[in-house]
Amino acid sequence: MNFPNILGLRRLIRYPKDHPLSYRMMVYTTLYSFVFIMLSTAVQITLDYRREMRNIDQQIQLISTSYIASLARSMWDFDQAQLELQLKGIKALPDIASLELKDHTGETLIRLPEQVVEDKVMKSSFDLSIPSKRHSNYESKNEQNTRRQLGTLIIATNLATIHARLWRTGFNILLNQTLLVLLIMLVIMFILQRLITRHLESMAGYSKAIGDGELESPLTLSRRQPNSPDELNQLANALNDMRLSIRHDINRREEEQQALRYNRDQLQQMVERRTMSLQQAKEVAEEA
Incomplete structure (x- = not known):
């Protein structure tokens, strides 16, 4: 039987009774640190979620400005290979779950991937159209060009991936901050024990000795004396x-x-x- 381990376990069990002040300080520090960790993690996850949603909006805006016009021309030209190439380029963008290209009658022309799981996705649709006629520079500027509807592009953004990424980020933040706060708490408790608590215990024991009638020896703290009295x-x-x-x-x-x-x-x-x-x-x- 390992007696040092047993003695260490007994001291640990008796620590709240032998050192009540240090124990209360440790408990309060742990509770407040845990509350701070939870609040800071929640704030960080909220900020990351807003950033992810802004990235999605920017990505949808990029698709609208860079791909929609070329997709409409490819549909007008009946260029199947070019359509598939452009859709694969959109599909390669981050967090794009699926793409579906429909003609003007609502019939699906191309779907990437072929098996689509409708779970936690945010859909955005874009109308594909071209001008039905061109006007000369001499025509009235108030006359608007009518557009011919060719089809619709439906983009599904995978929110489940974003949520999983946020959960991983939140767990990493929680774990890192917990370890950091625990380390800081242990350092603070060690410093308080060395600089304050053990001297308070010595003073308490000395006061008890005075009560028992031991008045011969003065109290001397076992520490390096500071430059100025504290x-x-x-x-x-x-x-x-x-x-x-x-x-x-x-x-x-x-x-x-x-x-x-x-x-x-x-x-x-x-x-x-x-x-x-x-x-x-x-x-x-x-x-x-």
Whole structure:
């Protein structure tokens, strides 16, 4: 049986009872640190979620400005190979779950991938059209060109991937901050134990010794003295002053008791002498 391990376990079990102040500080620090970690993680996840949604909006805007016009021309030209190539380029963009190209009657022409899972996706649709006729520069500027509807492109963005990425990010942030806060907490507790708590325990033991009547030795803290006195020095000096004051009171009472005993002895001697003189005077009177 490993006795050092058993002793260490016993000290750990008795730590809340032997060091209640340190234990309470550790508990409060842990609770407040955990609340801070949860709040900071929630804020970071919220910011990351907004950033992801902005990226999706920017990506949809990029598709609208860079791909829609060329897709409409390819549909007008019945260029199947070019359509598939352009759709694969869109499909290669981040977080694009599926693409579906429909003609003006609603019939699906191309679907990437062929098996689409409709789960946690955000759909965006774009109309593919071309001008039905061209106007010369001499025509009225208020006359608008009518457009011919060719089809519709439906883009599904995979929100499940974004959510999974956010959960991974949140877990990493939570884990990293928890480890960091635990490390900082252990360092703070070690510093407090070395600089404050152990000296407070020494002062508590010294005060108990004073109560038991041990007034000979002054309190000396086992530490390097700072350049200027701090609160611990003030407290130690107050305890030492209290010890000297108690010793002074005890010595004063002892001196007063000695004086009382001396006066009592003197009074007793005076009474004895007076009694003896009276006895002698009586004897002389009787003989006469």
